[in-house]
Amino acid sequence: MKNLAEEWTRRLLVDAGVREGMRVLDIGCGAGNVTFLAAELVGERGRVVGIDRDAAPLEVGRQRARDLGLTHVHFVCADLASPPGEHGPFDAVVGRRVLMYQPDAVASLRRLADVLVPGGLIVLQEHDSTAMPVCLPELPLHRRVSGWMWETVAREGADLRMGLHLAPVLVKAGFKVERVRAESTVLTPEQSHPIGHILRAMRGRIVEKAVATEEELALDTIDERLAEEMRAANGTCLWEMVFGAWARKAG
Numbered sequence: 001m002k003n004l005a006e007e008w009t010r011r012l013l014v015d016a017g018v019r020e021g022m023r024v025l026d027i028g029c030g031a032g033n034v035t036f037l038a039a040e041l042v043g044e045r046g047r048v049v050g051i052d053r054d055a056a057p058l059e060v061g062r063q064r065a066r067d068l069g070l071t072h073v074h075f076v077c078a079d080l081a082s083p084p085g086e087h088g089p090f091d092a093v094v095g096r097r098v099l100m101y102q103p104d105a106v107a108s109l110r111r112l113a114d115v116l117v118p119g120g121l122i123v124l125q126e127h128d129s130t131a132m133p134v135c136l137p138e139l140p141l142h143r144r145v146s147g148w149m150w151e152t153v154a155r156e157g158a159d160l161r162m163g164l165h166l167a168p169v170l171v172k173a174g175f176k177v178e179r180v181r182a183e184s185t186v187l188t189p190e191q192s193h194p195i196g197h198i199l200r201a202m203r204g205r206i207v208e209k210a211v212a213t214e215e216e217l218a219l220d221t222i223d224e225r226l227a228e229e230m231r232a233a234n235g236t237c238l239w240e241m242v243f244g245a246w247a248r249k250a251g
Contacts (some may be wrong), residue, residue: 031064032073119251171209
């Protein structure tokens with residue numbers, strides 16, 4: 001199954017107007033998954049700068065850029081509290097699952113506006129856990145796993161409703177919202193999602209936040225148990241809701 005996260009993000013960037021020759025800032029870039037999507041769209045005539053406050057994934061991103069021979073992609077260790085204005089100004093700011101972790105989303109957006117050109121674009125993608133998952137019939141293991149994931153994120157201080165808050169905070173920060181949309185991951189017996197992979201990636205965080213123990217997670221068999229529950233129920237599940245929005249800076 002194709003990577004829905006990358007597919008949705010790519011389509012969001014394209015529809016929002018990220019195009020060849022643009023200078024783009026990717027906030028909270030990690031190892032650069034969104035950074036490299038933006039780099040494809042802006043081409044060698046453009047420039048993409050990815051920022052993150054964690055230095056380790058940035059080095060992974062730099063190595064990826066070297067391996068791909070991309071000289072128009074750069075990674076900078078920086079926080080949203082002080083975005084790197086010296087690398088701008090930028091035509092667009094992009095970010096995925098970053099705003100939900102900001103203590104003051106409006107203040108963060110206003111700081112980002114400072115590094116955008118007048119009329120510049122901001123494109124954001126945020127998850128929302130409101131009422132998710134929705135399964136018919138009820139799938140207890142799927143619901144339990146989703147609860148482990150979202151409770152961990154909540155204990156890390158994230159806003160679990162940032163998807164629904166996305167448009168209001170952009171307006172409060174002074175942006176003119178052009179479009180907001182939402183898409184859901186749909187699970188069926190024939191259509192899967194890498195839930196087990198995500199859960200294994202989150203294992204340390206889940207245990208550290210005392211959401212579940214290693215024994216409760218039982219990661220060695222989680223993929224088989226989730227698949228069997230779905231097959232036995234012949235069910236359909238809306239697993240997560242992803243909001244995307246783009247807006248313009250005044251001027």
